Amino acid sequence: MRLSLRQLQIFLAVADAGSTTAAADRVALSQSATSAALNELESLLGARLFDRVGKRLLMNDNGRVLLPQARQMLDAASMIEQQFVPGMPASGAGLHIGASTTIGIYLLPDILAAAYGRTGQTNPEVMIANTADIIAAVANFEIDLGLIEGPCHNVDLHVEPWILDELIVVAAPAHPLAVESGRKVPLKALREVAWLLREPGSGTREAVEHALVPHLHVLRPGGQFSNSEAIKHAAAAGLGVACLSRSVVADFITSGRLVEVPTTLPALCRNFFLIHSRRKILSQRLDAFRAFCLRWERSAGCAPP
Structure with missing residues (x-):
């Protein structure tokens, strides 16, 4: 591609100033260099962009067709440059x-x-x-x-x-573990319940196993789901017990659809x-x-x- 942004910049300067002499100051070139650049652009396009009337350059129909396109291209180039200026507000565009x-x-x-x-x-x-x-x-x-x-x-x-994330054990209010209020559920009881788990490869699945298996030795599976939201609803429906992030179940605990089960397990956290x-x-x-x-x-x- 032979067309350059510099040529379009010079074209716009001439269009705004009305002559190569006045445009030269705007683009930091000599009058002869500005005139040569304009002639090169017209030769490249195979069309005159200005009518020469004495020392004045009047934009013709070809120039009026090019003008909005040239402004659009230079505006886009300016935006690209601004996105990479140090200290400019960071945008998520392109990430x-x-x-x-x-x-x-x-x-x-x-x-x-x-x-x-x-x-x-x-x-x-x-x-x-x-x-x-x-x-x-x-x-x-x-x-x-x-x-x-x-x-x-x-x-x-x-x-x-x-950041650190807190994992908690939850169950439906009618679940036997939840009914036994007033005391912490012992490890023996936790080994006997059905656990609702994420799929292998899930970070939550790995974190739950890392947190629970050293204490319970084995997790009796009650169902496997591909996301924590499904596990939350399954636990609320009484299908089993779940160990999930507090942020996942906070709304169901507030509404009473789930209860946090107090256990003798140590605090469960993951990174x-x-x-x-x-x-x-x-x-x-x-x-x-x-x-x-x-x-x-x-x-x-x-x-x-």
């Missing part, structure tokens, strides 16, 4: 963010609203999947940054701890993580979003150890 299911449904909307929503900035494109799929997408450069709720064992990825490829070059926008996530705090969760 591809991945989040594991619990984070993507219950936390990420608030994070995006705080980062971009109040200023009218463009939001990133978001992929929501289980932790294993998000890790694979980050490793394959399909997404720029991953927010995951399970450990990442891929050595090609940079993993940094993010959420931010991940990106070690070979990834962090743009200004990407690094700004990553830094925002690290600063972001939610109102509830585990206290740092």
Whole structure:
């Protein structure tokens, strides 16, 4: 492509100023260089853009056709430059963010609203999947940054701890464990109940097994579901007991559809993580979003150890 933005800039300067002499000052060129650039543009297009009337240049019909297109192209180029100016407000435009299911449904909307929503900035494109799929997408450069709720064992990825999340045991109000109020449920009783679990590869599944199996030795499965929202509804329907993030079940506990089951288990917490490829070059926008996530705090969760 031989057409250049500089040629269009000179064309607009001549159109606004009415002569190559006056336009030269606007584009920081000599009059002869400005005139030569305009002649080169007209030769390239195979059409005169101005009628020469004495020392004045009057835009003709060809010039009037080119004028709005030239302004549009230069405005777009200016916007591109502004997006990469250091210190400019960061936009989510162009970013591809991945989040594991619990984070993507219950936390990420608030994070995006705080980062971009109040200023009218463009939001990133978001992929929501289980932790294993998000890790694979980050490793394959399909997404720029991953927010995951399970450990990442891929050595090609940079993993940094993010926030602590509290896991609690919940059941329907009519469930036998919930009916036994006034005392903590012993481990023996927890070994005998049916547990509602996420699918293998889920960060929540791995976190729950990591938290419970050392104490219960085995989890008797009562059902397997592909997202925590389904588990929450299944528990409320009385299909079994669940161990879920407090942020997932807070609304059902408030409404009385679920109750938190007090147990003799120690406090159950897990880390959420931010991940990106070690070979990834962090743009200004990407690094700004990553830094925002690290600063972001939610109102509830585990206290740092």
